[in-house]
Amino acid sequence: MLNKNIIVDNIKTLFYALIIAIIIRSLLVQPFYIPSSSMEPNLLVGDRLFVTKYSYGYSKHSFPFSPPILKNRIFFKEPNRGDVVVFKTPADNRTDYIKRLVGLPGDKIQFINSNLFINNNEILKSKISTNDIIYCGNKKIDVFTFEEILPDGKKHISVYSKNYTFQNSDKFIVPDNHYFFLGDNRDCSKDSRFLASVGYVHEDNLVGKAQFIFFSSDKSKGNLLHFWKWNKSLRIDRFFKKIL
DSSP states (O other), rough: HHHHHHHHHHHHHHHHHHHHHHHIIIEEEEEEOOOOOOOTTTSSSSEEEEEHHHHHHHHOGGTTOOOTOOOOBBBBOOTTOOEEEEEOOOSSSSOEEEEEEEETOEEEEEEETEEEEEEEEEEEEEEEEEEEEEETTTEEEEEEEEEEETSSSEEEEEEETTTOOOOOOOEEEETEEEEEEEOOOSSSSSSTOTTTOOEEEGHHHHHHEEEEEEEBBBGOOOEEEEEEHHHBBGGGTTTEEOOO
């Protein structure tokens, strides 16, 4: 009987722990892993970060597996231009993407000669480096690095391939209740410019705001199990780095 009671108590403990974990993950914060180079140099493959789920209110996508328990977003708070946001892609409402929000509802977005225009105004960018090398998938590319200033004054770093592979676009007009996202690695990002795969993102698809990196490692320099390589694989300087 004693053993049976211990087993029952352990099951109850695990159940309560699971419920608490789901509540925290759904309503407060959730960890995410960066699998691609589309946000370099601000986010690197191997970065692990915390996303606050309460920043923009809650929708069905706030919960694991997106159960249809909420028809619309509740406690909605408007995101700010320049926020780095995790969202579910409209193509399947399942895949998590992380990009920078540059277009609000009603905004007109266009690229002309590789320059970003918002509402017919060119976004000011200052070149801060001409010899950086970053990843695009498994390839390394030469880029120009800029500091961009969005209309509300928020600054961030973006990079453009020296070949400027994405030069001109049609004018994107952001629909009501939707947002337009770009990757900071401008010539190596599948984002709202590609309407068939990402396009405009409805407010219900917002998952949360990326706040800070809590851990980062470079798999190409060693597996975490290889503790003798930690001095090379761990990016200590990125631990607890705020995401701007």
